Amino acid sequence: MAVEVKIPTILRTFTSGEKAVQGDGSTLLQVIDDVEARHPGLKDRLVEADALRRFVNVYVNDEDVRFTGGLGAPTADGDVVVVLPAVAGG
Amino acid sequence: MVRYASRADSVGHTPLVGLPTLSPSGTVRLWAKLEDRNPTGSIKDRAALSMIRAAEADGSLRPGATILEPTSGNTGISLAMAAKLAGYRLICVMPENTSIERRQILSMWGAEIVSSPAAGGSNEAVAVAKQLAADHPDWVMLYQYGNPANSEAHYLTTAPEILADLPEVTHVVAGLGTTGTLMGVGRFFREHKPDVRVVAAEPRYGELVYGLRNIDEGFVPELYDASLVTTRFSVGARDAIRRVRELLELEGIFAGLSTGAIVHAALGQAARAQQAGEPADIVLIVCDAGWKYLSTGAYHDSMDQVEELLDTQVWA
Numbered sequence: 001m002a003v004e005v006k007i008p009t010i011l012r013t014f015t016s017g018e019k020a021v022q023g024d025g026s027t028l029l030q031v032i033d034d035v036e037a038r039h040p041g042l043k044d045r046l047v048e049a050d051a052l053r054r055f056v057n058v059y060v061n062d063e064d065v066r067f068t069g070g071l072g073a074p075t076a077d078g079d080v081v082v083v084l085p086a087v088a089g090g
Numbered sequence: 091m092v093r094y095a096s097r098a099d100s101v102g103h104t105p106l107v108g109l110p111t112l113s114p115s116g117t118v119r120l121w122a123k124l125e126d127r128n129p130t131g132s133i134k135d136r137a138a139l140s141m142i143r144a145a146e147a148d149g150s151l152r153p154g155a156t157i158l159e160p161t162s163g164n165t166g167i168s169l170a171m172a173a174k175l176a177g178y179r180l181i182c183v184m185p186e187n188t189s190i191e192r193r194q195i196l197s198m199w200g201a202e203i204v205s206s207p208a209a210g211g212s213n214e215a216v217a218v219a220k221q222l223a224a225d226h227p228d229w230v231m232l233y234q235y236g237n238p239a240n241s242e243a244h245y246l247t248t249a250p251e252i253l254a255d256l257p258e259v260t261h262v263v264a265g266l267g268t269t270g271t272l273m274g275v276g277r278f279f280r281e282h283k284p285d286v287r288v289v290a291a292e293p294r295y296g297e298l299v300y301g302l303r304n305i306d307e308g309f310v311p312e313l314y315d316a317s318l319v320t321t322r323f324s325v326g327a328r329d330a331i332r333r334v335r336e337l338l339e340l341e342g343i344f345a346g347l348s349t350g351a352i353v354h355a356a357l358g359q360a361a362r363a364q365q366a367g368e369p370a371d372i373v374l375i376v377c378d379a380g381w382k383y384l385s386t387g388a389y390h391d392s393m394d395q396v397e398e399l400l401d402t403q404v405w406a
Contacts, residue, residue, distance in 0.1 A: 053305070062294075067321040089265070089293065
């Protein structure tokens with residue numbers, strides 16, 4: 001078991017077209033670092049100056065990590081991380 | 091009081107009804123605020139009326155003016171009725187992948203529709219509207235994403251109505267689109283009952299809607315202040331469909347798809363409270379009724395069929 005990370009279309013150039021990749025770690029940052037080791041370049045598209053980029057939203061089990069610790073948000077085996085660009089509604 | 095001087099004056103004052111069957115227990119209770127009971131059938135009547143009144147008051151909106159607005163539907167419909175009554179011309183920029191009913195209703199009220207490309211969803215509608223506004227400086231863009239009169243409507247009406255009807259409220263769960271509802275409600279409760287949890291339910295669309303442009307070209311509404319929200323959940327189409335069906339089956343409420351996402355997040359909060367043994371009175375917003383979504387099959391087709399159809403749509 002590991003953490004599943006779902007990758008949006010625009011970032012799949014870093015994952016050879018894979019829609020989802022596996023990562024390990026007990027925080028979101030550890031998972032991102034683990035994924036970065038196999039898919040270099042991805043981290044830079046998500047993280048800037050030790051925080052998530054402004055127009056990137058990341059959810060662990062559907063909850064926005066900006067409310068659960070940001071890059072330090074806890075993750076565990078079996079969790080699902082979803083990465084999405086910020087969009088409008090209304 | 092159910093007598094009003096005019097249609098516009100009847101906006102708001104919506105009922106708050108208990109959901110005894112969906113509620114997990116007698117101490118963890120869910121309540122639905124029925125915003126479909128507004129004049130054009132959605133919560134957006136509050137924001138539209140507020141934005142028009144503010145623009146009339148500050149002189150930017152004058153008789154005979156043309157209003158321009160990017161919208162995925164409901165705000166446009168609210169503005170369209172108000173514009174018809176007040177004699178304004180209305181042009182709505184709407185993604186082409188929205189339900190047919192929204193187009194029909196906008197046309198019915200006399201609005202003109204400019205379609206924006208499906209890929210990119212509402213982000214594209216905003217971009218197209220901004221370009222049109224630059225090309226037509228005499229048009230008035232109310233711009234719901236950055237107009238303080240949008241969130242102010244909820245600060246002045248929606249939230250005080252909730253507190254008056256349910257002083258013991260512990261949670262308010264609302265949809266996140268322009269963020270207007272959440273910002274107004276959040277600011278009101280921070281001032282009047284700061285322990286109330288303000289929870290955002292955000293629709294998670296299919297891949298097409300997120301577009302293929304650079305990730306730095308995303309969009310966060312200018313109104314959004316994350317400090318006014320307690321937490322935020324992303325809800326996919328399948329969960330939203332499942333929940334509108336439950337709401338219909340168990341409580342007899344016929345709601346639109348964004349409400350399904352809100353019910354899903356509200357039930358999550360209810361389960362947490364129940365598990366923690368804490369009493370809770372959770373208000374969820376019913377943004378609109380289901381009429382505008384009948385063509386999607388959301389209420390009768392197989393789940394797989396509906397999910398597949400909604401995958402390319404701006405469904406909330």
